[in-house]
Amino acid sequence: MTRPFPPLQTISTGLVVAVVGFFSSFPIVLQGLNAMGATAPQAASGLMSAALAMGVTAIVLSLLYRQPISVAWSTPGVALLAASVLPAGGFAEAAGAFLCAGALTVLAGLWRPLARLASAIPTTLAQAMLAGVLLPLCIAPFQAAVALPEQALPVILTWFIAGRFNRLFAVPAAVIAAAVIVVLNAGDASLVPDQVLSTPLWITPTFSLASVISIGFPLFIVTMATQNIPGIAVMRSFGYTPKPRPLFASVGLASVLTAPFGAPATCLAAITQAMCSNEDSHPDLALRYWSAAMAGVFYCILGIFAAVITGFAVNADPLLMATLTGVALMGVLANATHAALAVTQEREAAIVTFAITASGITVFGLGAAVWGLLVGGVIYMLSHKAT
Numbered sequence: 001m002t003r004p005f006p007p008l009q010t011i012s013t014g015l016v017v018a019v020v021g022f023f024s025s026f027p028i029v030l031q032g033l034n035a036m037g038a039t040a041p042q043a044a045s046g047l048m049s050a051a052l053a054m055g056v057t058a059i060v061l062s063l064l065y066r067q068p069i070s071v072a073w074s075t076p077g078v079a080l081l082a083a084s085v086l087p088a089g090g091f092a093e094a095a096g097a098f099l100c101a102g103a104l105t106v107l108a109g110l111w112r113p114l115a116r117l118a119s120a121i122p123t124t125l126a127q128a129m130l131a132g133v134l135l136p137l138c139i140a141p142f143q144a145a146v147a148l149p150e151q152a153l154p155v156i157l158t159w160f161i162a163g164r165f166n167r168l169f170a171v172p173a174a175v176i177a178a179a180v181i182v183v184l185n186a187g188d189a190s191l192v193p194d195q196v197l198s199t200p201l202w203i204t205p206t207f208s209l210a211s212v213i214s215i216g217f218p219l220f221i222v223t224m225a226t227q228n229i230p231g232i233a234v235m236r237s238f239g240y241t242p243k244p245r246p247l248f249a250s251v252g253l254a255s256v257l258t259a260p261f262g263a264p265a266t267c268l269a270a271i272t273q274a275m276c277s278n279e280d281s282h283p284d285l286a287l288r289y290w291s292a293a294m295a296g297v298f299y300c301i302l303g304i305f306a307a308v309i310t311g312f313a314v315n316a317d318p319l320l321m322a323t324l325t326g327v328a329l330m331g332v333l334a335n336a337t338h339a340a341l342a343v344t345q346e347r348e349a350a351i352v353t354f355a356i357t358a359s360g361i362t363v364f365g366l367g368a369a370v371w372g373l374l375v376g377g378v379i380y381m382l383s384h385k386a387t
Helices: 010-024 026-035 040-065 075-082 090-110 112-120 123-147 149-165 169-187 207-236 242-262 269-279 289-304 304-312 318-340 346-359 368-386
Strands: 071-075 265-270
Touching: 010 289, 010 368, 026 075, 026 304, 026 318, 040 071, 040 075, 040 242, 040 289, 040 304, 071 075, 071 090, 075 112, 075 207, 075 242, 075 318, 090 207, 090 242, 090 346, 112 123, 112 207, 112 242, 112 265, 123 149, 123 207, 149 169, 149 207, 149 242, 149 318, 169 318, 207 242, 207 265, 207 368, 265 304, 269 289, 289 304, 289 318, 346 368
Parallel strands: none
Antiparallel strands: 071 265
């Protein structure tokens, strides 16, 4: 029998999940959108659309399947955007690449061979590509600590100290520290935006082969390898039996629908998935789906006020925002590096993938992430053929 109202414990869990999921990574989303040429209103629209997409998708899927299906924006994906070269066609071309990445995810859910192809990419290479993307972003806080110590150092120290007590709240604590710094340095500038409630902005997508290959395809690969597939694995580890293909198609469809409003990629969650699925969510395994559904409700509320968050971030020094982004990605970089180098036989291919991706090169219009994966893949095949 379906319970008509969520248990109180799942409401509190959903709130914690939304706070952790949103405030641990929204600086990365803004950094990625800005790197793609988004204006402040377009970035607000993208942040709002991304939050609404993961909120509505989590609510619908969790209630439909009666399983705690936590949905997120692709943190590794937006980190990839932050390290990518601005498309020639600006943000409209980036939106076209977002749409293509979402369409590939839908296709992976509907067409088994594509899902198998995405799953066949060696985990070590996918993680090495991700680590290479993250490295420049994670170096930024320490560069900022030298260039702007009075703002960067308090954020870094807050993140580090809070992490000694609870790693999940380390980044939200750093966000609070950054907000205090922005207020203290605002002077006579108004921190209240002209528009409190967010409004969607239509960005007509444009397409180019270079952007599809350099942005869309890597966004699809990194999201599938580091979010969608691990998200399914986390659910299974807690005793649930999700059907991967409908879930892939659903988050892909959410990405397609919101890409013209600036949202990069909607995907299954991994970390917050564990928060919704474990015994702290609710003692009854059959009622934990309410935690993911309630998290979706709170994501939608946060999305409605994305304009306030974006307007506040506009008043922050770019080095301060880079510091927030970097500390938010430290854990992701550590996990990606460990996974990339975990298999001795594949280590050479992984380190080459990592080095090329981190180099930031662009050759024949293709970005470093694509070249890293291609060259690393060749070395991977040769090393396995030799054995």
